[in-house]
Amino acid sequence: MAGYVFLLILILSVVGYYVGRSAGNRFISGTGAGAGQVVHSLPGYHGAFVAVWVGIPAFVLVLLWLFLQGTVIDNLLLASLPASLTEGQSASGIQLILSEIKNVAAGRIFKEPTPEIESAAAVYLRWEAIARWAMVVVAIAMMLIAMVVARGRLSPRFRARNNFEFVLSALMIFCSMIAIITTIGIVASLVFEASEFFRRVPFNEFLFGLRWEPQIALRADQVAGKGAFGAIPVFTGTLLIAFIAMLVATPIGIYTAIYLVEYSSDRVRATVKPIMEILAGIPTVVYGFFAVLIVAPAVRDTGSALGIAVSPNSALAAGAVMGIMIIPFISSLSDDALKAVPRTMRDGSLALGATRAETMVKVMLPAALPGIMGGILLAMSRAIGETMIVVMAAGLIASLTVNPIDSVTTVTVQIVTLLTGDTEFDSPKTLAAFALGLVLFVVTLCLNVVALRIVQKYREQYE
């Protein structure tokens, strides 16, 4: 039904376009009202003006209607139910009754419905039909009125071109708002669920606790730990692995970029760049295999050859593979930043008798620093938020250590384990995932802000 309404809106908009355009054509040929005046806008703009005023308000109306219709009908339905049915029910009990009514209405009958339910289902079906047709009628009426009003405003001196642009800019503002609103929504839901968690577990205990044992019992018959929600070991694990990854990726990425910009021949560059892009396109789960099956055993074998006991899920293996994964981010952004440094700067240094290495270190890198820092930061947030590699290659036990050959766990791994399998949204075990997510979000946000300040302060401005 909704699909047909949208089709109708489209058709009427097209009709509106032709109505407006033919009015515009008449203005130009001097046969319509106000003949003889200089026409302000081309006929196409008159058409577009009518079309957007027909289409957009109706479209928004239908969207809102579809969004609100369910809630309104549910409330009406509840009010009409006999008191015997709703008496003494909790909120979730009422939800159960509502979904039973809807199932019966849709013909999905699981158990023999009571007569009250059956009559309520009939009412529900009738109201839904009314709502559907009401929507169609209101939408059509609205579009017709809009068409008449918009057509009435057209005249030779009417600024359809500017008006159309105004509507377009409003549309663009709306589109850019979507991303912002989504972000706000995500943060709000994180904050909401996290605050649920913090009502069960004290804030200080979470932030400064040194033990992380979230596997508490969800049901009375489960055997499980008592639970401890100290996030410090989890965050140390994340930072340790991210640090190892940056240690691998930063020098390799920057040196790669320097080589490509300053030293490589065009042929080498044409080969290396696409290969780096392939590296960026490998799914992280494949990196995960690589870490588990090749790097981790290699690290352990090397360790035992040297007489050092290395854990099978060492932070070193996970971090190193993650470092390989983020090399392309750093190298390609550094490459862009270095290439953006004006050539005259480089020539100036070379002409003073500096070698290419001196030119790079003393002139090019400082000038490109903001861009390079941007690349490093992007890579860092990738490393902190990266999930798949660590789920496969890092451990699950939160041990508080900075030893790279020990097994550590990360925030993302913990979120995955907390939200898979048995979940219950009033248990601290599940809610802890949201708290972890919130803190992770705050940490990366702070990181970005601090780094931006540093870049602003120390960048060497050219031009």
Add this chain to the structure above:
Amino acid sequence: MNQAANAEAPARSAETIVVDDPNMNPIRVAAKDTSVYYGQKQALFDVSIDIPERSVTSFIGPSGCGKSTFLRCINRMNDTIDGCRVEGLITLDERNIYDPSLDVVELRARVGMVFQKPNPFPKSIYDNIAYGPRIHGLATNKSELDGVVESSLRKAGLWEEVKDRLDDPGTGLSGGQQQRLCIARAVAVSPEVILMDEPCSALDPIATAKVEELIDELKENYCIIIVTHSMQQAARVSQRTAFFHLGILVEVGPTEHIFTNPKDERTHDYITGRFG
């Protein structure tokens, strides 16, 4: 045009016309049959020229005539362009600068360069000047380096204007000051030759006049080669002028000679504004 009877009329010649000057200083830079190729395309054809020390030599000619290309051969800046190839012989103090045993970094310290657009580094004024002396180890301590910076800025006539703000960024100066900063930067490594590639094309007339004045002072100690589009500038600052056309060095001689009595038809046409 090429009537034999009219012997005074300038004529086209395949050979470079060289007008000697008995008062010319000893030769510092010399080129012999230098050709430059960008990939398959030849940009410069068999240029031979002698450039005297302690004087200003200007290269003039229409755009794309190869004068900048030749200038960039003298400190081997063309090496940094992919696909650029130089043939022939260029000597600095009678030593071939394209000799494989020669260190190009050392060569560029002896042959400084000033570019068309002022290109100070995004560093402080002090660090801009100190850049060359630092990488070449010309100063052993801070006070010596301060001395080099001050004397370079004085030579470039910039000291009085910037002495109170040496820590300000060089990019904050005006265009003319930036160009003089670049000249000071080149002077700071004590080169023997200074190449200038249209140093005034991005400057206003007053800044241009200052830079020209500076060039005139610098010629007492340096061999200066300047590429310019302005014939008035060539006439004002240089003692010798070389006219390039389509990759060929057409005529070279004392500046007053080139501007008053050119021997070649193309030189004549160019300086009288017939083309270019």
